[in-house]
Structures are given as C-alpha cells and as structure tokens.
Amino acid sequence: MKVTVSRKAYFNAAHRLYIKQWSEEKNLNIFGKCSNPNFHGHNYEIIVHVKGKVDELTGIVIDLKYLKQIIKHEIEDLLDHKNLNLEIKYFKEVVPTAENICIFIWNTLRKKIDNNKHLSVTLFETPRNFVKYSGN
Amino acid sequence: MKVTVSRKAYFNAAHRLYIKQWSEEKNLNIFGKCSNPNFHGHNYEIIVHVKGKVDELTGIVIDLKYLKQIIKHEIEDLLDHKNLNLEIKYFKEVVPTAENICIFIWNTLRKKIDNNKHLSVTLFETPRNFVKYSGN
Amino acid sequence: MKVTVSRKAYFNAAHRLYIKQWSEEKNLNIFGKCSNPNFHGHNYEIIVHVKGKVDELTGIVIDLKYLKQIIKHEIEDLLDHKNLNLEIKYFKEVVPTAENICIFIWNTLRKKIDNNKHLSVTLFETPRNFVKYSGN
Amino acid sequence: MKVTVSRKAYFNAAHRLYIKQWSEEKNLNIFGKCSNPNFHGHNYEIIVHVKGKVDELTGIVIDLKYLKQIIKHEIEDLLDHKNLNLEIKYFKEVVPTAENICIFIWNTLRKKIDNNKHLSVTLFETPRNFVKYSGN
C-alpha cells in the first residue's frame, strides 16, 4: 500500500528573468517587467510530495521530522530572503523561472530521500501560477 | 525534463441543470434545486495545467503571457457574466454540469496549445466541489 | 468581557444589477456585464459576527447551534440556488448589489438575535470583492 | 470521456500516535509530542476523488447527492468529534497516522462506489501536512 505524503513550506526571495546570452533589450522584450534589472520578488510556496510504502508497524511513509528538517536545511536555509540570481550559484548559469527553481529543489531533495520513494515538487510563484516536477 | 505549469482563472456565470428530453418535473426530481428554472450561479475557478519540456535556454514550458491570453480570449470573454444555458451555444444541447463545462473548456483550449504539450483542466464549481479532465 | 463570535455560511445564487427606473440601455451602460438580462451568478460567502458578553458559567456568547439554525432557516433556505431578482420579494424593489444583499441579511438576522448583542454581516460576492454592514 | 469529480468534507477528532508493541517511553521518543498520552486533535479535511465516465445524457460521473450522503454516513458520522484511538475499532490495532486514517477512509468508501469508478482520498491533517491514497 503506497501513500503520498505532502508537506508545505515557504521562502521569500528576489529574482529576475534574465538570459545572459541575450541583450538587456531582448530580455525586456521577451520577459517584460519580469526582467526588471532591479529585481522583483515573491513569496514562494513549495509542496514536497513523497510516495512510498506505509510501514506496517509505524503507519508512516517517511519520518515527518526528517522531511521537515531536509526542507529547512536544504531549501529554506539556502533560498529564503535571498536574491536567486546573485546569491544562488545554480542560477548564475540557469534562468530562475518557476520551472527551473522547481527542478533545482527536486534535484536537491532527491539526494536526501530513499530511491524507493517517489518524489514530486510543486512550486507556487504566486497563488495563481504554479508548477510541478516529478523527475522526468 | 517535463514540468507541469498551472494557471488559475475565474468566471462568474448563471446556469441550471436541465435535460430537455425530460419533463420539467423529472428535472426537478433528479437535479433538485440545481434545476431551478430561474437559474442560480457560481464563481467558477479554473486551473489550466500544461505539461511539456522545459526549454533549455528560456527555462519555460509555455509563454505565460500566451497562456493568460488564450484563457482570457477563449474562456473568460466567452463565459464570464453569462447565462450558460441561454447564451453559450454548446450548452443548448449539453447540460452544463461541472463535468461538461470542464470538457468544453478543455476542448476549447486544446486547439490553442501545441500537441506536444499535455493539457488538463480543473474546474471548481464551489470551493467544495470540483472536477478535472485530461482529455480521455 | 465581550467577545465577537463569527460563523461562515454559503449560498449560490443568480442575479443581475438592474434599476427599473432606468432604461435597459442605461443599466448596461452603468453596470456593464453585471446587468446582463440573462443573469449571471456567484458563490456568496457570508460571515455573521455576533458580539456580546461571555456567559461566566457556559463560556459562550451565543449558542452556536442556534446561530447555525437561524443562518440556515432565514438565509440559506431563502437565498440558496435562487434568482435574487425574480424570486426574492425584497429585490423586486431594491437592486441586489452586494451592499443591499448584506443589508437584507443583516435586517433579517437582527430580528432573531437579542438586542444586547451587536451584529455585523460580511458578504463576499467573489474572493476579491466583499462588503460589511453593522447596522448604521 | 473520463472526468474526476472531487468533494471536500471535514471532521474534527482527537488522536495520539501510539504503538502498543512499544513502551510509553519509546512512543514518546519516536513520535514526540504527537504521542501525548492525553491526546491532541485536528480539524481533518478530506477530499474524495471519483474518476469515471461522464454519462452522455445527464452529464455527470456520480450523483453528487449520493457522494455527499456516503461521506456523511460512512465517514463524518463515524469520525467527527471522536477520539480515534479510543472510539474507532480499526484504530485499536492500527496507529492513527494520517496515512492510516486515509487508507481507512478509502477502504470504507470503496465498498460504496461502483468498481468501474476509480477512487482516491486526500486527507489534510493540518493545512501544511496532507496525504493521498489511491488503493495501491
């Protein structure tokens, strides 16, 4: 019997959509105000979904204290109150769209969760725009 | 790497559940107050989910400005502040249940989104009742 | 010691903004799509706020079962799945704006709640538009 | 054409995480404050998802009145305002984690829904922690 366990978390960050292979002008043409050189920001909400077998004795899929801890150490401590473009190494090469931030979080958490468990990550950039990545 | 991008939108409309092959009495027996001949209405909330490959350079699955635009032109401009039974041709033949409204929205948007992208539509009729359609 | 007790409820209804002293054309000019002659509708959410002394023994301001019951009998049973313009006598003379619906609900509930308690009513027409009335 | 119909419901209950094969001390070490011998509690929110063919005439997957009724009779009447450990027979042998409560609700509702329809159940223990079970 497999159950999906989901846990919400939050971080607030500044970013801009900017592709360094393009001119500043082309970035503004394509990304509009999302490419403001002075940055803007969001309250990002993430939902981490872990699917796996329910342990017969303990009735759990994953220790929630451990799940909270890796979300805090690996994601919140790294991204909260940061400028994604300037302060997160990964986003010096990769444009911090919601899609790419979600993939980054998935890749980071994947290393900390047993491979016999399935992982998905949902990332809300605003209450109206969100993305989900499951590893393929 | 495939990511699902989701976008929420809203429209307010009147409708009634009414099957023209049935008598008025049978409609009221089966659908209850949802078949009130004077109509009732809802704040419908839709979530459009588009799954596709993340472009390596731009980091996006679909241009969000385009997605907003087709939701506005094809759905909101058509359905918002309308009486679905009286003013939307499709619902002259088809009863406007949440299921059928969701299928109608999916069919309408499917024509505007590349076939290499997967489309799902979620429709909330109330905060407690919602439906989802993915094309099959 | 006075505490305010609040209770949420819901009803779904059709309406249009229409002033009978005006021509159809003027109604459409002023109210726009909200005056669609075929009606549109909303999931209305109401919050009833009752402020009064906390009873020293029972620790309550008002019996919540009674409060639920009058909201159900006086408001939900009357307004849910109705066309406000066509089916509610009060709105044959009074345009069913959010303001006027809120006043109507307040007036209706006021008669059922002890005068030593203060009453306010909040009415959400959509999640983004809401009104509040406290009796003056 | 298959559509998923979802319906939310609620129940409030007390519980504790406690495995009778373990000592009181080990329970507290592993489950922490969730194992408080005096119990704590939650506002549980459930979402029941039923996927099936849309009937061509009626435009529905399942009669929503029936769905509401089985959720009320089988789940809310049984679990609401209860102590899960002391009053629900199933949880005398099985620890009432969110995972196990979700499986219990799924098993209970599965018997009441046609086998040609797919059933999933989502259970929110808090707004930040939730689980989902689909039968395997």
Place this chain on the structure above:
Amino acid sequence: MKVTVSRKAYFNAAHRLYIKQWSEEKNLNIFGKCSNPNFHGHNYEIIVHVKGKVDELTGIVIDLKYLKQIIKHEIEDLLDHKNLNLEIKYFKEVVPTAENICIFIWNTLRKKIDNNKHLSVTLFETPRNFVKYSGN
C-alpha cells in the same frame, strides 16, 4: 500614525466542552458531541493584532521577532499538542470554549506587550467558526 500589525500562528489541541457543576448527562444535552468524554480536537489558528504608533526611524510598530517569540513561548509551547482540559491549569476551572481560549491567550500576551499598544486576538476553532477578543 497608528498601524495594526497582525501575526498568525497555529496550535493543535484536544478538548471537550464540560462544566463540572453539571452532570455528565446535562453536559451532553447542552453541548452535544462537543462534550464527548473522550475528547475531540482542532487545528486552532490564532491571529495576534497589535496596534500602536509607527516608529519614525525604524518604520515598525513592534519588533516582529519579539512578537513571534512571545507567541511561541507563551502560547504555542504551552498549548500545542496538549489536552486543554487535562493539561492546562486555567481550563480546570474554566470551560475551554473558543471564547474562553481566546480570552486566555489575550490575558497571557497582554502581560508581554507594552500598555501603549492595543491588543486583540482572533482564534479560529475551525475555518468556519472563529472568535475575537480585544480586552473588554
């Protein structure tokens, strides 16, 4: 210039409505299932509202770190994952209705906030039932 600063917090607890001057039977007659002797529980949400002058230099009414800290130390650490009737001394004499829990939280926080600031507390027992207390 006075601004009201509000901060949300959460705790999960078990309780029952029970007045020791009444028989078990009378408690069940008056409070219904809320008086279940085995307890039930809630995810309580609190909002602490502090109104005061905005400091001209720092632009704040109250240090948010301090506000978070007193909510955590005085309220969450005391009430979270507890049985209010059995484990909180105050509720051995006073029935833990939402009204009384709100007054208790207000009294507790009032001692930790400067008297030149106005304090209100909102307590949600469920998403549909909430109370507010402002000290009189």
Place this chain on the structure above:
Amino acid sequence: MKVTVSRKAYFNAAHRLYIKQWSEEKNLNIFGKCSNPNFHGHNYEIIVHVKGKVDELTGIVIDLKYLKQIIKHEIEDLLDHKNLNLEIKYFKEVVPTAENICIFIWNTLRKKIDNNKHLSVTLFETPRNFVKYSGN
C-alpha cells in the same frame, strides 16, 4: 446606512529593510536577513476598504470600476514588479516596512476617494504577516 466595500489586489516586489542613518552592520543586526543587501521579495496582497453611505437608487457605496481603476493606476502600475528601495522615490527616505508601505498606499488612494468616505488599507506581506492603516 453605511457599508464597507472591500477590494483585493496584488503586486510582487523586491525590497530590503535598510535605514541609511545606520551602518550596514547595524542594519543586519537589527533587521536580520530582511536587510540582505541583495534584496528579497514578496507577493504583496492589499485590501482597500471604503466605508460610506449606500446610494438609495444604485445600491452602491462606490463605483467598483472606479475603485479597481485607481488601485491599478495608482498602486499596481507603480509598485508591481519593482524594487521598492531603488525605484520608488518615497522609499528612498522611508524604510519599506509593511507598516510604511501600507501608509504610502493609504496616502496615495486617499487623494482619489471622496472625503465623505472612510478609507482603510490592509497589506499582507506574507500570508502570516499583515498590517492595517486607517489614517490615524
């Protein structure tokens, strides 16, 4: 009969808490990560509350189209996708705390709304932290 009409709106912006009379070090000591020199950001949500007499004929307090328009032109167009510290003149002298942003919005809208109407502004910096200003 006076009713309060409320309208929600949104803007996303970057900011940092920084007082220019203080050293960079003191800013970091006092404001912590909120003073990150590279900025962070938020999805700000505002609620504009206008209280006034309900017009007897039209049943409204204020033309909602006008209210939406001034919120869009005066607030959203100015603040959305901006860096508050670098791009908004007012915040070159005044630290952009939630309190001060709320006062700025109130002052801006006050000039556009009739003085016989009362104005309040609520500003959510995150779903858990919000402020309200009513002009005194």
